[in-house]
Amino acid sequence: MIDESKLNERLPIGLLGEPNWFFPTIGSTNDQAKELAEAGAPHGSLLVAEEQTAGRGRGDHHWSTPAGSALAMSLILRPAAMQAGNPLALNVLGALSVAESIEAIGGRPQIKWPNDVLLEGKKVAGVLVEAAWREDALEYAVIGMGVNVRPAAVPPAAQLSFPAASVEGVLGETVDRAALLLSILRSMDYWLSRMDSASLLQAWQERMAYLGRMVEVEGAAGSYRGVLQGVTQQGQLRLESEGKGVLQVGADFHRLRPVDSDPR
Ligand code: BTN
Numbered sequence: 347m348i349d350e351s352k353l354n355e356r357l358p359i360g361l362l363g364e365p366n367w368f369f370p371t372i373g374s375t376n377d378q379a380k381e382l383a384e385a386g387a388p389h390g391s392l393l394v395a396e397e398q399t400a401g402r403g404r405g406d407h408h409w410s411t412p413a414g415s416a417l418a419m420s421l422i423l424r425p426a427a428m429q430a431g432n433p434l435a436l437n438v439l440g441a442l443s444v445a446e447s448i449e450a451i452g453g454r455p456q457i458k459w460p461n462d463v464l465l466e467g468k469k470v471a472g473v474l475v476e477a478a479w480r481e482d483a484l485e486y487a488v489i490g491m492g493v494n495v496r497p498a499a500v501p502p503a504a505q506l507s508f509p510a511a512s513v514e515g516v517l518g519e520t521v522d523r524a525a526l527l528l529s530i531l532r533s534m535d536y537w538l539s540r541m542d543s544a545s546l547l548q549a550w551q552e553r554m555a556y557l558g559r560m561v562e563v564e565g566a567a568g569s570y571r572g573v574l575q576g577v578t579q580q581g582q583l584r585l586e587s588e589g590k591g592v593l594q595v596g597a598d599f600h601r602l603r604p605v606d607s608d609p610r
Contacts, residue, residue, distance in 0.1 A: 347396060353528065368395075376402060383486045388424065403472055403474060415499040416493060417492065417495055417527055417530075418490075423487045434597045437460040437473050440461060444491055448463065455553065468511035471491065561585070561603060562601075563583060570585060583595045
């Protein structure tokens with residue numbers, strides 16, 4: 347079990363982690379967070395689960411969280427308390443925070459746009475941002491993060507559309523899930539007040555997977571290929587496409603994949 351008392355001694359971190367809820371088992375922390383947000387839960391509310399029975403990933407995919415093997419957490423964020431009204435930027439915030447906390451324990455993660463964290467080219471964590479709008483204004487966002495900490499969190503290969511691994515499997519050592527969670531919150535707290543900064547962009551780009559490589563992204567209206575140049579401040583992908591100059595693609599695109607055979 348995640349050591350709840352250890353967490354509570356150290357929470358909140360800035361405005362994050364109070365109030366907090368721990369669930370031995372739940373359907374989805376994001377679903378529960380949305381209910382709590384609708385009922386008025388404040389900015390920084392944190393939900394953590396040992397096990398999810400109906401965890402969700404992007405694109406309506408199932409996200410597996412077997413008991414005791416992963417981190418499954420959601421935070422409620424409200425726009426008055428942060429600099430961002432852009433859910434795509436919140437994906438970045440989540441992925442960057444997870445990446446930094448894996449670095450702090452010796453990993454060398456990369457961020458696969460917009461929200462996957464990779465170790466040795468395999469996915470170890472994902473972020474699901476769900477935003478609620480009132481007219482044109484962001485009312486709240488729920489940022490859900492799932493980290494495969496132990497090998498048991500990794501689904502069978504047949505269920506995967508992209509290779510996956512666990513942090514412990516790659517690092518070869520035991521990872522303290524409570525410490526990892528606190529480290530993610532510290533990173534998020536730091537970046538939440540710097541959402542529009544050049545340093546956020548730089549921190550993201552430094553860790554971007556496939557930079558300078560030929561990639562493909564798919565959207566509802568088709569796919570684009572180009573050499574990955576980086577991201578814009580709004581979190582859009584910048585692709586240098588032969589004959590079309592630099593394209594910027596946003597949240598309606600997904601499934602970024604390298605299309606060269608570079609083994610990096
Ligand atoms: C993805 O890569 O597709 C995103 C995965 C997000 C999973 C997390 S686990 C905690 C939170 N609750 C959910 O149901 N999903 C997110």
